[in-house]
Amino acid sequence: MSACCSGGCTPPAPMAVDGRYRRILMVAFAINLTMFFVEIVSGWLAGSTALQADALDFFGDAANYGISLFVLASGVRVRAGAALFKGGTMAIFGLWVMGSTAWHAWSGTLPRAEIMGAIGLLALAANGTVTALLYAYRQGDANMRSVWLCSRNDSIANIAVIIAASGVFVTATHWPDIAVAAIIGGLNLSGAVQVIRRARQEWRAAAGGAD
Numbered sequence: 001m002s003a004c005c006s007g008g009c010t011p012p013a014p015m016a017v018d019g020r021y022r023r024i025l026m027v028a029f030a031i032n033l034t035m036f037f038v039e040i041v042s043g044w045l046a047g048s049t050a051l052q053a054d055a056l057d058f059f060g061d062a063a064n065y066g067i068s069l070f071v072l073a074s075g076v077r078v079r080a081g082a083a084l085f086k087g088g089t090m091a092i093f094g095l096w097v098m099g100s101t102a103w104h105a106w107s108g109t110l111p112r113a114e115i116m117g118a119i120g121l122l123a124l125a126a127n128g129t130v131t132a133l134l135y136a137y138r139q140g141d142a143n144m145r146s147v148w149l150c151s152r153n154d155s156i157a158n159i160a161v162i163i164a165a166s167g168v169f170v171t172a173t174h175w176p177d178i179a180v181a182a183i184i185g186g187l188n189l190s191g192a193v194q195v196i197r198r199a200r201q202e203w204r205a206a207a208g209g210a211d
Contacts, residue, residue, distance in 0.1 A: 021137060025069045028130045028151070032062040035126050039119060046115035049104040050161050050180040053097045054123060057157065057184060060093050061150045068147050080202040083145075087196035090150075090188045097185030105178045116165035116177070124158035131155050145198055153187040160184070 036058040043051030064086050071082045131151040138148040160180045167176025 022069065022072060024130075024133045024137075025065050025072070025147070027133065028147075029062055029065040029069065031126050031130055032058045032065060035123055036062060039123060042115055042119040046112040046119070047109050048111035048116050048177050049101060049174075050164050050177045050184065051111075051116055051119060053100065053181045053184045054154075054157055054161060056093065056097070057154060057188070058123075060089060060188075061154065063089070064147060064150050068144075076202060076206040080199045080206060083195055083199035084203065087192045087199060090192035090195065094185045094188030094192060097181060097188065101178055101181040101185060104174075104181070110172065110174050111165075111168050111177045113165045113169035116168065117162055120158055120161035120165055124155060124162065127151060127154040127158055145195060149191040149194060153191050157184045157187060 036055055039051050039055030039058060042048075043055050067082050067086060071079050074082075131148075131154075134148050134151050137144045138152075139145075157180070160183050164176040164180035167179075168174065
């Protein structure tokens with residue numbers, strides 16, 4: 001990459017002219033909103049903390065893509081501000097999942113492994129599609145970076161849910177489900193730190209007259 005890696009130039013120009021990126025965001029928004037409803041119902045039926053956490057993750061990502069579409073043609077400071085907001089919501093979500101996981105570790109019941117596995121595979125297919133579509137834009141500004149990180153982290157989380165389903169089936173305990181829910185929360189916290197750090201750099205650059 002260029003000197004942008006060290007803050008030596010301004011962030012990319014708005015992406016309004018890139019119709020393909022806008023269409024990808026619209027597809028990603030539709031996929032994530034649909035999967036939120038699928039997983040929230042399935043998580044309740046299966047008694048799975050990991051599926052419920054992943055469902056809320058899908059909802060957060062749908063909001064992420066919606067915000068990205070809204071600010072796509074805006075200036076650098078607006079897009080950086082949107083990324084800061086999304087980074088903050090990612091952090092809040094991660095903390096909520098950690099707290100919910102701790103509560104379910106104490107009071108949770110045995111999840112239904114077959115539902116966890118089937119929905120985990122469906123979610124992986126959905127997120128894998130979005131991640132592949134967004135791959136070319138993973139090194140964009142903070143706003144684009146946040147979109148890429150959400151999709152990548154979700155694909156990792158889906159693989160973990162599938163593994164947890166196998167673990168629940170083999171061990172007949174809820175601990176694999178609890179462990180994956182904690183991983184999902186940790187991924188959101190890690191992604192939030194990266195997004196906020198980059199958004200702050202771009203905000204400062206724009207404040208200095210780079211916008």
